Structure formats: C-alpha cells, structure tokens
Amino acid sequence: MLSHLQRPLHAAAALAAAAILLTTATASNAGAVYDNLGSSQDGSDPLFSFGPLADSFTTGAAGSLGGVAVLLGSDSSSIVGDIQVGLYADDGDAPGAELLSLGSLSSAAVSTAGFNAYGFTSASPFQLAADTTYWVEIVSASPNALEWSWSNDLSALGVAGQSSYSAALGTSANSDFGPYQMAVQVSPVPESSSISLALLGLAATAAAVRRRARAR
Numbered sequence: 302m303l304s305h306l307q308r309p310l311h312a313a314a315a316l317a318a319a320a321i322l323l324t325t326a327t328a329s330n331a332g333a334v335y336d337n338l339g340s341s342q343d344g345s346d347p348l349f350s351f352g353p354l355a356d357s358f359t360t361g362a363a364g365s366l367g368g369v370a371v372l373l374g375s376d377s378s379s380i381v382g383d384i385q386v387g388l389y390a391d392d393g394d395a396p397g398a399e400l401l402s403l404g405s406l407s408s409a410a411v412s413t414a415g416f417n418a419y420g421f422t423s424a425s426p427f428q429l430a431a432d433t434t435y436w437v438e439i440v441s442a443s444p445n446a447l448e449w450s451w452s453n454d455l456s457a458l459g460v461a462g463q464s465s466y467s468a469a470l471g472t473s474a475n476s477d478f479g480p481y482q483m484a485v486q487v488s489p490v491p492e493s494s495s496i497s498l499a500l501l502g503l504a505a506t507a508a509a510v511r512r513r514a515r516a517r
Contacts, residue, residue, distance in 0.1 A: 335459030336484040345448035355396045355438035355466040356481040363431040367486035372450040374416040381409045382445030386421045391434040395472050401427045408445040416450045451479040
C-alpha cells in the first residue's frame with residue numbers, strides 16, 4: 302500500500318508519463334503528403350542532361366519535414382558522379398530559393414538493375430507551413446548516368462494539382478506530363494493541449510519530489 306508521501310509522487314509521475322507519451326505519439330505520427338512511389342513507371346528523365354529536375358507538393362497542416370524518397374536508376378556504372386537533393390520554395394509554379402539541403406548521393410550507390418527508392422533526410426528539423434507548395438529538386442553536382450522515374454498515375458496521394466520541372470523542358474502540370482516519383486513525409490506539430498498536459502505533468506512531478514524531500 303502506498304504511503305501518504307508516495308501517493309502524490311506516484312500520481313504525478315503517472316500523469317507526467319502519460320503526457321509525455323501522448324506528446325511523443327503525436328509528434329511521431331508522420332504521414333505522407335505525396336507518394337507515387339508505388340505507381341507504374343512510365344518513363345524516366347536523365348538528371349544530368351535534363352536537370353535540375355524537380356516535383357512539387359503541397360502541405361495540409363503545418364508540420365516538420367520527416368524525409369523524402371525518390372525513385373532512381375542508373376544507366377551506367379562507369380560514369381560516377383554526385384547528385385544533391387534539396388527542398389525549394391515555390392516561385393510561381395517553378396522551384397525558387399533553396400530552403401534546405403537534404404543531402405547528396407553518389408551514382409555509384411544507385412543500382413543499374415532497375416529503379417529503387419533512395420531516402421534523404423535533413424540533419425535538423427525543418428518546419429513546413431500549412432497549405433503551402435514546396436519543391437523537391439535534384440541537381441547534378443557532376444556528370445552521372447542517373448535517371449528519375451516518372452508516372453502518368455494521377456490518382457496517387459498528393460499528385461493531382463501538382464507540377465514537375467526540368468531545366469530542359471520547363472514546368473509541366475502533372476496532368477499534362479507524368480510527375481516524377483517520390484514520397485514526402487511530414488510529422489504534425491503537437492497540439493497545444495498535449496504540450497500543456499506534458500508541462501503540467503512535469504511540474505506536478507517536480508512539486509511532489511520537493512514535498513517529499515522536505516518531509517524527510
């Protein structure tokens with residue numbers, strides 16, 4: 302049986318644990334806002350000769366960018382070069398300023414046997430605004446034989462109403478030209494009620510510990 306000193310501490314600790322779990326669960330509940338990786342592969346464009354290449358996506362609620370995956374293949378293992386993937390602002394239906402670097406990839410790491418998804422994440426969290434259009438752009442830092450697959454499937458998540466871009470062809474609506482295949486994950490911002498509950502639980506725990514220390 303709990304003593305009169307243990308009961309406040311036990312209750313406060315339970316409240317804090319529940320609040321932290323709730324907040325963590327909300328923050329980790331990442332969801333895709335764009336995903337056509339599983340769609341049919343209807344063609345591909347070379348990153349070096351056609352690029353930079355990019356595809357747009359639009360957020361719903363505000364959140365933190367969780368990661369990006371793009372569907373790439375290589376035509377040759379003898380031409381080795383690097384690509385850089387980044388998040389760009391929207392500049393009137395075309396990629397604008399770079400907002401975030403998502404990393405680089407050597408073509409030596411890309412299969413020549415077929416197309417596969419390659420993931421990229423930011424080293425630090427980046428907050429995306431609500432109902433805002435962004436672009437995922439791939440730039441060739443040096444000559445390579447990589448290609449980015451595209452699909453005519455407009456029914457995939459987040460594809461309709463977006464656009465693709467290439468330096469060679471300009472901007473095309475996804476309904477006119479098959480968009481590049483990628484997935485974009487976004488983690489929602491924890492609700493203010495969850496944050497308040499977590500802070501309340503931690504404060505109650507600290508107060509109970511102090512009362513118990515004074516009672517000794």
